[in-house]
Amino acid sequence: MSEDIEIQLRRALRPVEPSAGFAERVMRALPERAPRPALAPVTVLRPAPRAGLWRTLSAPSALAASLVVAVMLGQHVGEQVGREQTEREQRAGLAARAELMQALRITSRKLDLAYQAVNRPAPAPPPAEENRS
Amino acid sequence: MNRVESSTVVNEAAHADTDSLLRRARDGDATAFAGIVRWHQSSVFSIGYRMLGRRDAAEDLAQDVFLQLYRKLDSIESFEHLGFWLRRVAANLAIDRLRRVPYTTTYTLDAVVEPDAPEKTEDHLMTRALTRLLGELPPGPRAVMVLRYQEDRDVAEIAAALDMPVNTVKSHIKRSLTALRGKLVGTQLITAENLFEGNGP
Numbered sequence: 001m002s003e004d005i006e007i008q009l010r011r012a013l014r015p016v017e018p019s020a021g022f023a024e025r026v027m028r029a030l031p032e033r034a035p036r037p038a039l040a041p042v043t044v045l046r047p048a049p050r051a052g053l054w055r056t057l058s059a060p061s062a063l064a065a066s067l068v069v070a071v072m073l074g075q076h077v078g079e080q081v082g083r084e085q086t087e088r089e090q091r092a093g094l095a096a097r098a099e100l101m102q103a104l105r106i107t108s109r110k111l112d113l114a115y116q117a118v119n120r121p122a123p124a125p126p127p128a129e130e131n132r133s
Numbered sequence: 134m135n136r137v138e139s140s141t142v143v144n145e146a147a148h149a150d151t152d153s154l155l156r157r158a159r160d161g162d163a164t165a166f167a168g169i170v171r172w173h174q175s176s177v178f179s180i181g182y183r184m185l186g187r188r189d190a191a192e193d194l195a196q197d198v199f200l201q202l203y204r205k206l207d208s209i210e211s212f213e214h215l216g217f218w219l220r221r222v223a224a225n226l227a228i229d230r231l232r233r234v235p236y237t238t239t240y241t242l243d244a245v246v247e248p249d250a251p252e253k254t255e256d257h258l259m260t261r262a263l264t265r266l267l268g269e270l271p272p273g274p275r276a277v278m279v280l281r282y283q284e285d286r287d288v289a290e291i292a293a294a295l296d297m298p299v300n301t302v303k304s305h306i307k308r309s310l311t312a313l314r315g316k317l318v319g320t321q322l323i324t325a326e327n328l329f330e331g332n333g334p
């Protein structure tokens with residue numbers, strides 16, 4: 001018994017086979033495994049179902065959109081108010097001009113009358129009493 | 134073609150063949166997976182058998198190892214990696230089972246490998262004694278000895294497979310050999326003068 005124990009160990013630990021049909025039993029125990037497709041699956045991009053505008057926006061985006069809408073609305077209202085004020089002013093101006101023209105027409109008529117009165121020829125003197133004398 | 138060149142060609146052919154087997158198994162080819170099981174069943178079963186000491190327990194363990202392999206096939210990079218992975222999982226699974234059920238391995242009569250050719254009675258007794266004594270080692274050192282002397286793995290690979298430092302593996306081998314020699318002296322199968330022959334790796 002002079003052989004080294006390591007050689008004896010290798011001899012004692014020779015691989016052993018499992019009982020017959022082991023591989024078949026393993027195969028029967030395997031879970032179903034779908035074979036790999038030849039090509040990678042194509043990713044189909046579907047459009048997201050339509051949701052309300054505010055549901056699709058995040059809070060900061062919604063706030064920004066609200067501000068933009070408010071500014072645009074304010075601008076529109078401002079323009080409208082300005083336009084109305086201008087029209088009002090134009091109407092007032094036209095009325096004032098009409099009143100002025102009326103006043104001028106009256107004044108002109110009065111002046112004409114005065115002129116006529118001034119430039120009317122003096123009436124002839126009455127017939128003399130010298131014939132009687 | 135000389136003998137070395139011939140051997141290289143055969144190895145390359147076998148390598149290409151095994152890699153193709155692995156690739157087909159990964160693609161869902163059940164026949165290829167069965168081929169892998171047959172290729173490695175002896176190694177995986179033997180690790181379980183030497184660790185647990187019973188054929189039924191070893192077959193359960195081997196089956197669990199191959200089921201795990203089936204789920205992890207995509208992570209196996211090559212046939213070499215496959216062999217390492219199987220040894221690693223088998224050894225660690227056996228250690229876990231021994232720790233969960235802390236029984237002393239009791240080898241049944243079928244635990245001793247029957248010699249292929251008629252052996253001297255003395256050798257056969259030695260084989261029986263070593264197999265029995267190996268079963269008395271704690272799970273960790275036992276796994277180290279099985280991977281070293283059954284699977285013929287080097288110290289670095291054993292360390293990687295069992296998540297142990299290399300020096301721990303060397304220490305386990307040295308201490309286990311010493312313990313086995315000491316116990317064999319007790320069985321009269323080894324004499325005191327060759328007790329300290331060889332110091333392992």
